[in-house]
Amino acid sequence: MDHQKAPPLPYESKELLALSAYVARQSRGLPIEPKIEARTKPFLDSGREAFHRRQGQLNLSCSQCHDDNWGKKLAGSVIPQAHPTGYPIYRLEWQNLGSLGGACATASSGFAPRSRSSAPTSSSTSSST
Numbered sequence: 610m611d612h613q614k615a616p617p618l619p620y621e622s623k624e625l626l627a628l629s630a631y632v633a634r635q636s637r638g639l640p641i642e643p644k645i646e647a648r649t650k651p652f653l654d655s656g657r658e659a660f661h662r663r664q665g666q667l668n669l670s671c672s673q674c675h676d677d678n679w680g681k682k683l684a685g686s687v688i689p690q691a692h693p694t695g696y697p698i699y700r701l702e703w704q705n706l707g708s709l710g711g712a713c714a715t716a717s718s719g720f721a722p723r724s725r726s727s728a729p730t731s732s733s734t735s736s737s738t
């Protein structure tokens with residue numbers, strides 16, 4: 610952007626998603642190893658705190674599903690570990706390529722009461738093996 614003197618691609622635009630998909634494809638298989646330094650630590654801490662904070666009308670934290678119950682099923686979906694890798698992805702639900710931000714919006718809206726059950730079921734097809 611700086612070098613090309615080009616305007617930034619709009620967030621969630623087709624062009625930015627395409628570029629992110631290309632970079633993500635090249636990063637496949639690499640470990641997630643964020644550098645923890647003084648500048649980034651407050652963000653890491655605040656993210657960790659938010660992930661463990663109970664919130665919303667269901668009073669659930671992200672970790673209650675994604676750490677404590679991953680591998681079990683919730684309303685027909687396997688509860689994943691919520692790893693942020695692999696984005697952007699195509700989802701049938703979106704009928705399009707979408708970013709991690711889009712997935713997080715879906716996750717957050719999941720806190721609103723819907724017809725789905727609020728507690729993970731134990732009809733586990735545990736993928737932990």
Ligand code: HEC
Nearest residue numbers: 669670671674683686687688689691692712713716717727
């Ligand atoms: C009630 C259980 C529950 C809670 C609470 C929950 N999630 Fe999820 N989450 C799920 C399930 C189930 C899926 C899989 C949904 C699907 O594939 O359609 C999922 C999917 C995800 C994904 C996509 C992961 C992937 O492999 O693509 C992310 C990211 C995510 N959640 C993040 C969060 C965050 C952040 C929070 C807290 C703000 C949160 N979730 C809270 C159950 C939960």
